[in-house]
Amino acid sequence: MAAVDRLQRQIIIADCQVYLAVLSFIKQELSAYIKGGWILRKAWKMYNKCYIDITHLQEGNSRRASEQQAVSSLPSTSDLSHSSRSSSTRPSQSQRLDGISPEVLDRLKGSVSFGYGLFHLCISMVPPHLLKIVNLLGFPGDRHQGLSALTYASESKDMKAPLAT
Template sequence: MADPTEPAPGSAADGKTDDIDEADLALKGINMLLNNGFKESDELFRLHRNSSPLMSFGASFVSFLTAMMTFEEEKMQTAYDDLKATERLCERENIGVIETLKNKIKRSTDSQRCGLAAVDRLQRQIIVADCQVYLAVLAFIKQELSSYIKGGWVLRKAWKMYNKCYSDITHLQEGRRRRASEQRAAPPPSDASKRSSSPSPRPDAVAGEALDRLKGAVSFGYGLFHLCISMVPPHLLKIVNLLGFPGDRLQGLSALECASESKDMKAPLATLCLLNTV
């Protein structure tokens, strides 16, 4: 007979462990990839591809790198199909508009669930933006006018998504810091209130760790956009800026540094980018 104190499979406690393992597993796969373990990394991501959008993106990223190294038409088509599959997975499982409105209405009574839903939504949006960037690169490689137009349009969509997610995560982090400072400034509860009140869960601790990882995840793409656009020749930079692509080198480097210090799977990639800019 199972111990009643143990969490059942699929329970909230079990899901929390899965989330932590998922992020660690994705980071492990990228580290394998960068340490000449290309085959092992591919096998790891493929094995867990259907377990979560994050692992699905990892498998698609390895497929994209394979296409970039070989330039074989078959590999490029495989990478395209994998990226589109990951994109569909994230969009299909995203919270709908009606569900989002319901969550906002219930925020006062179920703030923890709303917080987890917001983190999951942001994670999926960042993955979709990452997929769109790589799809745009695959389009540019075709060197056709229609592909350039399509790739530019997809890049514009990705940038808008990065910018929104970066702003949303920064806003959530500032709100957490503000609440934490207010709690520290509040007078300590009396002995009577301590005895009468029961200990309440602290979802902010979990949400804070998740937000820090998400900030690193979005900072990689956000920083790369700023850094790459800032390298455009000055006589073309104004035109690019008019199209809605900013290019602040310092902000890009700052975002990449934030990504490199995070626990996200793209942290090692951000570190490589920073090393190449020195």
């Protein structure tokens, strides 16, 4: 559960950094724009890292579930004699070996997908002559990826789901 707590904290910190950057932009001073841009970049890096981490966890979870199904569907004669002992030590299909359930991963991905998708969508809407500068600062913008992440967020059970529609 330490990984889940760490990811939740990182998502909350990234959300707070976005709000702090917006408040910095409201000041409408050059130094505030620079500070807000730096804070936004830190938030983007956190969203990106969390999104990648959760995606890797989901892929590993689905890979292990398919391996468990393949192993459990083809029992050998030696497995039949040990099945009563080994079934109690095997994790269920809804639980990963490290204790993170697929439902928790889906909720976390829904939560991070909102910020991740919003960044991609907003950056993709920047005018082309400014897009090179924005990309140089470390903000990629892929409209398709942003919309798919926002769609995932809107279909999730996270509290930000209504905002993603």
